Amino acid sequence: MRFYAVAVYGFLYLPIAIIALFSFSAGRSASSMDGFSTGWYVRALSNPFVMEALWTSLKVAFFSAVLATVSGTMAALALTGMKGRLRAIFDVLVMIAVMIPGVVIGIAALIALATAFSAINPWLEVVLGRQLSMGLGTLIGLHGMFTMSLVVLLVRGRLETFDRAQIEASNDLGASPLGTFLQVTLPQIAPAILAGFLLAFTFSFDDFIMAFFVAGSETTLPIYIFSSIRRGVTPEINAIGTMVMVASLTLLIIAQILLRTGTLRAKG
Amino acid sequence: MRSSSEEGAAQDTGSEHVAEFIDVSKRFGDILAADRLNLGIRRGEFLSFLGPSGCGKTTALRMLAGFEPPSEGTVRIDATDMSAVPSHRRPVNMVFQHYALFPHMTVAQNVGYGLRQRRPRLPKSEIGAQVDKALATVRLSDFGTRRVWELSGGQQQRVALARAIINEPTILLLDEPMAALDAKLRAEMQRELLDLQRSLGITFVLVTHDQEEALSMSDRICIMGRGRIVQVGTPQDLYDRPCNRYVADFVGKANILSGEVVAREAGQARVVLGCGAEVLVPEGNPDGRRHVDVVIRPECLSLSATHQDEDAAIRARVTHRTFLGDHTEYLLQAEGTGLLQVNLPRQAERTSGGHGVGDDVHILWAAGTGLVLAADD
Ligand SMILES: Nc1ncnc2c1ncn2[C@@H]1O[C@H](COP(=O)(O)OP(=O)(O)OP(=O)(O)O)[C@@H](O)[C@H]1O
Ligand SMILES: [Mg+2]
Numbered sequence: 001m002r003f004y005a006v007a008v009y010g011f012l013y014l015p016i017a018i019i020a021l022f023s024f025s026a027g028r029s030a031s032s033m034d035g036f037s038t039g040w041y042v043r044a045l046s047n048p049f050v051m052e053a054l055w056t057s058l059k060v061a062f063f064s065a066v067l068a069t070v071s072g073t074m075a076a077l078a079l080t081g082m083k084g085r086l087r088a089i090f091d092v093l094v095m096i097a098v099m100i101p102g103v104v105i106g107i108a109a110l111i112a113l114a115t116a117f118s119a120i121n122p123w124l125e126v127v128l129g130r131q132l133s134m135g136l137g138t139l140i141g142l143h144g145m146f147t148m149s150l151v152v153l154l155v156r157g158r159l160e161t162f163d164r165a166q167i168e169a170s171n172d173l174g175a176s177p178l179g180t181f182l183q184v185t186l187p188q189i190a191p192a193i194l195a196g197f198l199l200a201f202t203f204s205f206d207d208f209i210m211a212f213f214v215a216g217s218e219t220t221l222p223i224y225i226f227s228s229i230r231r232g233v234t235p236e237i238n239a240i241g242t243m244v245m246v247a248s249l250t251l252l253i254i255a256q257i258l259l260r261t262g263t264l265r266a267k268g
Numbered sequence: 269m270r271s272s273s274e275e276g277a278a279q280d281t282g283s284e285h286v287a288e289f290i291d292v293s294k295r296f297g298d299i300l301a302a303d304r305l306n307l308g309i310r311r312g313e314f315l316s317f318l319g320p321s322g323c324g325k326t327t328a329l330r331m332l333a334g335f336e337p338p339s340e341g342t343v344r345i346d347a348t349d350m351s352a353v354p355s356h357r358r359p360v361n362m363v364f365q366h367y368a369l370f371p372h373m374t375v376a377q378n379v380g381y382g383l384r385q386r387r388p389r390l391p392k393s394e395i396g397a398q399v400d401k402a403l404a405t406v407r408l409s410d411f412g413t414r415r416v417w418e419l420s421g422g423q424q425q426r427v428a429l430a431r432a433i434i435n436e437p438t439i440l441l442l443d444e445p446m447a448a449l450d451a452k453l454r455a456e457m458q459r460e461l462l463d464l465q466r467s468l469g470i471t472f473v474l475v476t477h478d479q480e481e482a483l484s485m486s487d488r489i490c491i492m493g494r495g496r497i498v499q500v501g502t503p504q505d506l507y508d509r510p511c512n513r514y515v516a517d518f519v520g521k522a523n524i525l526s527g528e529v530v531a532r533e534a535g536q537a538r539v540v541l542g543c544g545a546e547v548l549v550p551e552g553n554p555d556g557r558r559h560v561d562v563v564i565r566p567e568c569l570s571l572s573a574t575h576q577d578e579d580a581a582i583r584a585r586v587t588h589r590t591f592l593g594d595h596t597e598y599l600l601q602a603e604g605t606g607l608l609q610v611n612l613p614r615q616a617e618r619t620s621g622g623h624g625v626g627d628d629v630h631i632l633w634a635a636g637t638g639l640v641l642a643a644d645d
Contacts, residue, residue, distance in 0.1 A: 165368035174385035
């Protein structure tokens with residue numbers, strides 16, 4: 001048993017560990033270790049193309065996560081008030097959205113957007129003198145739409161363990177529906193919402209497949225990595241990959257901790 | 269908190285009823301959870317809704333609180349129609365069955381919640397002072413900074429109580445507040461609730477399916493069955509003059525026998541029971557039927573080895589005898605009537621010597637005791 005466990009984890013994580021290790025190499029080869037240096041990190045961080053791609057990725061990740069968190073939380077709240085068949089249908093739709101392969105969503109989004117744009121653009125050209133095109137907006141929209149499902153699942157999970165009588169108690173004590181939401185519901189589902197935001201952010205930040213289809217002329221960090229690999233892998237790519245991975249893992253761990261800490265303790 | 273003298277003044281000027289159900293019905297799909305309820309709740313009284321599970325007690329309470337809109341009819345509080353008044357604007361507060369305390373707040377924050385909703389805002393010092401006072405009322409003065417999930421069941425309940433009374437509601441609603449407590453704690457809480465009700469002068473409306481709890485605490489009890497109000501009255505009323513079999517069975521122990529009326533005179537019926545004995549029984553609401561049910565409480569019957577002429581007697585054999593200190597419970601098998609229960613006070617047993625299991629005895633029914641029951645619907 002232990003041997004298999006070691007083998008499985010080795011298989012899973014060895015490639016990642018090797019990339020992390022080679023990123024500290026002093027040599028020019030991306031697939032061997034020649035001495036130790038942090039030079040590739042310095043080089044990556046001072047490469048203007050990397051920094052621009054990083055900035056694009058951060059913008060897309062942040063705004064799509066905000067979009068996903070707000071709409072996902074509202075959807076989860078609406079779903080808890082819903083019962084029976086309608087609820088089952090929505091549950092299945094949310095699950096399916098999470099399970100559909102990214103490449104399918106990417107292609108579908110590309111076709112849908114291209115069709116829509118070619119229908120609308122002639123009119124927009126006349127009215128506003130401008131046209132819609134793929135870019136930041138489509139990236140944010142697509143990522144936000146997809147990661148909304150993640151937020152719905154997390155927030156709904158928390159709402160399920162939440163005693164609805166608390167809402168009635170709050171109403172009974174004189175709080176309006178909005179007051180009840182802000183004072184009773186929100187503080188208790190806040191950890192799940194925050195965890196949902198972090199997951200959505202991480203997902204968007206790491207996504208290559210969907211972004212590839214709708215990025216237009218924009219270059220996110222994963223797209224940059226992909227295109228530079230085609231020109232040959234350098235340890236600089238290893239360094240970028242390692243940084244992305246560490247950042248993502250950190251966010252994921254924070255999300256996990258948030259989900260475990262039960263209710264957020266309100267302050268005096 | 270409102271003083272009792274102010275309460276008295278309010279009673280003089282205001283109407284007698286603090287709340288009213290007028291032809292109130294509530295449907296959940298096919299289920300009729302409340303069926304044309306008509307009830308006036310008197311100012312300052314302790315009223316209980318009593319009935320078996322699923323009879324609509326909680327539904328009635330929730331319509332008062334504003335959590336369920338009635339399907340038909342009107343709920344009034346302080347003579348005002350409540351149909352357009354949402355729960356957060358009603359002058360009632362509720363103690364929930366599982367307390368529904370806010371787990372992300374301390375005890376003091378829970379108790380002060382109602383005051384923090386007031387607009388214009390109350391000063392912090394004022395809220396603090398009132399919270400301290402409410403905590404003292406429920407004997408939890410040192411617990412303000414504790415987390416609610418650190419408290420025992422009884423303490424949590426007192427927090428829920430303090431949280432509900434701090435807004436000085438016109439009516440305090442309690443939905444089986446004692447259900448989650450063990451027997452000893454429950455008795456203690458019942459006493460505390462009564463003391464609290466007396467000192468605050470607030471109208472209490474309690475939902476329970478525990479008849480002893482209802483009998484011992486209430487000024488009046490509203491017995492419910494299958495969504496309807498079956499009978500409303502003081503505990504003594506319900507015990508002595510149950511309107512039908514359902515109430516007689518639900519409140520206290522009862523022997524219910526069927527018989528045939530042979531004569532009627534001055535509110536009394538001469539009834540021949542299944543076993544042949546003839547008894548004279550008062551009629552609650554005479555309806556002229558020939559076949560009737562008669563209820564008699566176990567302590568209204570007595571036992572004798574010999575037959576005395578002035579009382580009607582039923583021949584029976586003792587099957588069980590349970591000595592309970594101040595009285596003894598006898599179960600007897602009588603011909604044609606089935607099992608009957610008779611309770612003899614210890615004093616009566618001392619003089620007569622008591623009876624053993626297997627003894628053949630006469631059950632004596634004094635003329636004018638018991639009650640002819642109205643037909644069940
Ligand atoms: N929200 C609801 N949706 C559907 N049916 C309901 C709802 N609330 C109550 N009912 C039904 O209405 C009837 C009365 O319910 P209610 O909760 O008032 O009973 P109760 O007397 O309080 O019973 P218990 O002693 O078990 O609490 C029951 O048959 C119940 O199933
Ligand atoms: Mg109930």
